[in-house]
Amino acid sequence: MNIREWPLAERPREKLLEQGAAGLSDAELLAVLLGSGVRGRNVVDLARGLLARFGGLRQVLEADRAAFLGETGLGPVRYAQLQALLEIGRRHLAESIARExxxxxxxxxxxxxxxxxxxxxxxxxxxxxxxxxxxxxxxxxxxxxxxxxxxxxxxxxxxxxxxxxxxxxxxxxxxxxxxxxxxxxxxxxxxxxxxxxxxxxxxxxxxxxxxxxxxxxxxxxxxxxx
Missing domain, CATH: 3.40.140.10 (Cytidine Deaminase, domain 2)
Structure with missing residues (x-):
């Protein structure tokens, strides 16, 4: 089912805005990052497939570039977005420990x-x-x-x-x-x-x-x- 046909409260992006990021599952968080699905698979199904294929959220985010790009629907733009997310997280932690x-x-x-x-x-x-x-x-x-x-x-x-x-x-x-x-x-x-x-x-x-x-x-x- 196309995600646009889901009730608003069940769509990952709307759910995040309503409940906060902590209320989302790993698949839903990954779906928000990916933004859209591929032909025949909505973004949540795509995210669930990636989590099963790589073994978890951390493994997806830290996947080897070749392995990541080898998955259907995952191109260099999405790889770059996830790498940027990881680096933002590292810099956020670095700034937080620098204060004390x-x-x-x-x-x-x-x-x-x-x-x-x-x-x-x-x-x-x-x-x-x-x-x-x-x-x-x-x-x-x-x-x-x-x-x-x-x-x-x-x-x-x-x-x-x-x-x-x-x-x-x-x-x-x-x-x-x-x-x-x-x-x-x-x-x-x-x-x-x-x-x-x-x-x-x-x-x-x-x-x-x-x-x-x-x-x-x-x-x-x-x-x-x-």
Whole structure:
């Protein structure tokens, strides 16, 4: 059935305006973003098909470009729109944590780091550099590796901290496997970086590991102390 034939209260866009975005299902939210369906499928059916094909809303939004464009009715314009949406979300989180000290909003910081790194297919290492009041100065991906390993060079981490005039840093890397448990190498690297950065008066506040579910704080789990 053409979506124009639906009752107004059941159409995704009108439902959003009436109830707010939180009242919509994943398929309805995706339908609002897509805007229109394709021949023989209304936009909600198209959205439901994509969610089933890719395995969920996050997987659709983070889909490989070739895989996304390979689906019927999904062209470069829609791909660009969804990528812009993701970047808007990341920038919104970045602006929200910039207003207050990182230690006063740890959950917000973790949400931001997860948004910045969860989509990475290979392991990457990054730093969130902070000023003397622990307010964010910059987020930088410093090293990229393979599916399960990234080589990290302490000298380069120190160099970037000095370039940012940072007083503190939150280390971060992802586990593409989805398992957040730190390896012995992760613990050793953290202690090495903590020692190296201390020499230039930069304090390591935490090391966050991003995988599936909530990011893991190595400080909170006792692998090292800030």
């Amino acid at each position: 000290p990182a230690l006063e909003s740890p959950q917000q910081v973790r949400r931001y780091l997860k948004a910045m790194m969860r989509h990475e297919a290979s392991e990457v290492f990054a730093c969130l550099f902070l000023d003397s009041r622990h307010r964010p100065l910059a987020f930088e991906v410093l090293f990229r590796g393979t599916i399960d390993r990234a080589s990290v060079f302490p000298r380069e981490v120190v160099r970037r901290a000095l370039a940012r005039n940072a007083a503190a840093a939150i280390l971060c890397h992802n586990h593409p496997s989805g398992v957040c448990e730190p390896s012995p190498e992760d613990v050793h690297l953290t202690l090495t970086l903590k020692t190296a950065l201390k020499l230039v008066d930069v304090r390591v506040l935490d090391h966050i590991i991003v995988g599936e579910g909530d990011p893991l704080s190595m400080v909170e789990h006792g692998w090292f102390s800030a």
